[in-house]
Amino acid sequence: MKKYPKVLIIGEPFDKVSGYGITISNLFHGWPKDKIAVASKSNLRENADFSVCELYYQLGYNNKLHPFPFNILLNKVECGQVSISGKRTGMGKEPPRRAKKRFRKMYVIINALLSFFGIHPFFYKLKLTKDFKDWLNNYGPDIIYSHLMTLEMIRFVDKVQKYTQKPLAIHIADEWTKFIYNSSLFYPYWQKVIDKELRSLFDRSTVLMSICRAMSDEYKGRYKKDFLPFHNPIIIDNWLPYSKKSWEIKDTFKILYAGRLGLGNRKTILDIAAIIEKLNKDNYNIIFDIFTRDIDSTNLELFKGFKNTCLKYNQAHYEMPRVLPKYDLLILPLDFDKKELQYSRLSMPTKMSEYMISGTPVLVYADKNSALAKFALQEQCAYTVTENNHYILHDAIVELYGNQYLRGKLGARAKEVAINNNDAEVVREDFRRAMVSGHTLYAKNNKYKSGRTIRLVS
Numbered sequence: 001m002k003k004y005p006k007v008l009i010i011g012e013p014f015d016k017v018s019g020y021g022i023t024i025s026n027l028f029h030g031w032p033k034d035k036i037a038v039a040s041k042s043n044l045r046e047n048a049d050f051s052v053c054e055l056y057y058q059l060g061y062n063n064k065l066h067p068f069p070f071n072i073l074l075n076k077v078e079c080g081q082v083s084i085s086g087k088r089t090g091m092g093k094e095p096p097r098r099a100k101k102r103f104r105k106m107y108v109i110i111n112a113l114l115s116f117f118g119i120h121p122f123f124y125k126l127k128l129t130k131d132f133k134d135w136l137n138n139y140g141p142d143i144i145y146s147h148l149m150t151l152e153m154i155r156f157v158d159k160v161q162k163y164t165q166k167p168l169a170i171h172i173a174d175e176w177t178k179f180i181y182n183s184s185l186f187y188p189y190w191q192k193v194i195d196k197e198l199r200s201l202f203d204r205s206t207v208l209m210s211i212c213r214a215m216s217d218e219y220k221g222r223y224k225k226d227f228l229p230f231h232n233p234i235i236i237d238n239w240l241p242y243s244k245k246s247w248e249i250k251d252t253f254k255i256l257y258a259g260r261l262g263l264g265n266r267k268t269i270l271d272i273a274a275i276i277e278k279l280n281k282d283n284y285n286i287i288f289d290i291f292t293r294d295i296d297s298t299n300l301e302l303f304k305g306f307k308n309t310c311l312k313y314n315q316a317h318y319e320m321p322r323v324l325p326k327y328d329l330l331i332l333p334l335d336f337d338k339k340e341l342q343y344s345r346l347s348m349p350t351k352m353s354e355y356m357i358s359g360t361p362v363l364v365y366a367d368k369n370s371a372l373a374k375f376a377l378q379e380q381c382a383y384t385v386t387e388n389n390h391y392i393l394h395d396a397i398v399e400l401y402g403n404q405y406l407r408g409k410l411g412a413r414a415k416e417v418a419i420n421n422n423d424a425e426v427v428r429e430d431f432r433r434a435m436v437s438g439h440t441l442y443a444k445n446n447k448y449k450s451g452r453t454i455r456l457v458s
Contacts (some may be wrong), residue, residue, distance in 0.1 A: 118184025
């Protein structure tokens with residue numbers, strides 16, 4: 001019988017919308033539900049998915065140390081265990097108390113000042129309350145798993161680990177350490193603080209994971225530690241029956257981007273929309289659909305001038321195996337700005353594995369130094385443009401438009417790569433073994449300060 005350690009996930013909850021939520025949902029799918037628990041400061045009433053995990057703890061107002069005026073300005077999201085119904089168990093049935101409108105405006109202003117001066121960490125803190133400790137003791141985790149993503153969460157995970165004396169599994173998904181506080185006056189100072197505290201946590205972790213091989217290679221040099229790469233796995237049998245088998249164009253050439261629209265990709269997506277507009281004026285027949293949850297006033301204003309580009313709300317994730325193959329080209333762009341590239345350079349988008357298994361050819365538009373572009377070029381699984389050059393991008397779309405053989409070749413190769421690299425049965429088993437090995441290694445050493453980490457999944 002396979003072993004499954006009891007896992008405490010600290011950070012983002014399971015969901016079917018965000019990249020983090022989808023990835024951990026797919027990694028932990030099939031894990032016994034009585035051996036998974038999540039403690040999160042996200043609003044679990046709105047965001048949590050209970051299909052993989054049923055035991056959640058809301059890190060809310062009672063878990064934060066907020067001096068005046070934040071104790072008045074912030075929403076009163078009470079902490080406590082959350083049931084499947086979305087209600088806090090044993091803590092009343094009232095929804096979170098929202099700050100009054102005038103207070104919310106004050107909060108936005110004060111928060112902007114905190115961002116500018118870079119003093120968030122002095123005001124945003126999570127603490128171990130008695131209720132949370134009782135919940136932890138009652139659950140009794142074998143291992144702690146977290147994506148971290150903030151200094152606040154580094155410090156909270158540190159506290160939980162020291163309190164429980166349980167092994168740590170840290171999974172890094174992108175270069176968030178380079179991005180947080182990057183607009184503040186004290187950015188260099190906080191970079192040193194984050195680096196020091198993150199290295200300390202890495203030293204006490206028995207399992208270190210990355211989102212892709214490129215990140216593992218870079219972190220081996222930076223931190224002198226081995227990181228096991230785990231990207232978003234896919235259930236092959238859920239996708240292959242619907243995957244594209246014919247690459248013939250029917251009347252209109254349909255292009256799709258599905259996902260987040262904002263920092264890190266909005267500029268390149270605008271470039272693509274502008275080129276499609278020009279091509280249609282030159283008698284091409286192309287439409288560009290964007291499925292995103294980021295349909296706000298800013299994006300609506302930026303894209304309103306493009307007649308052939310349409311912003312649409314996200315399709316449900318379970319519908320994507322049927323949706324993606326209906327398009328002729330899928331776009332995967334990353335902005336080329338050096339500042340934003342710091343954040344995305346070592347990331348591998350969650351949707352890459354899903355794009356590939358669909359059989360629809362993929363156009364990657366990203367810097368040559370990004371993990372995404374390197375992977376696409378190495379595996380030859382996408383048409384890759386690595387220069388921020390509208391003429392090259394224009395010619396790429398034209399070539400893909402007119403070359404059915406190339407579309408078929410790219411689509412078939414991408415499916416092959418996805419089957420070889422992202423098969424959920426294989427990836428989940430490797431992930432389970434990594435977690436079991438981390439727990440076993442810790443138990444043998446019986447001291448978190450040993451700093452030993454697993455290297456290989458056996």
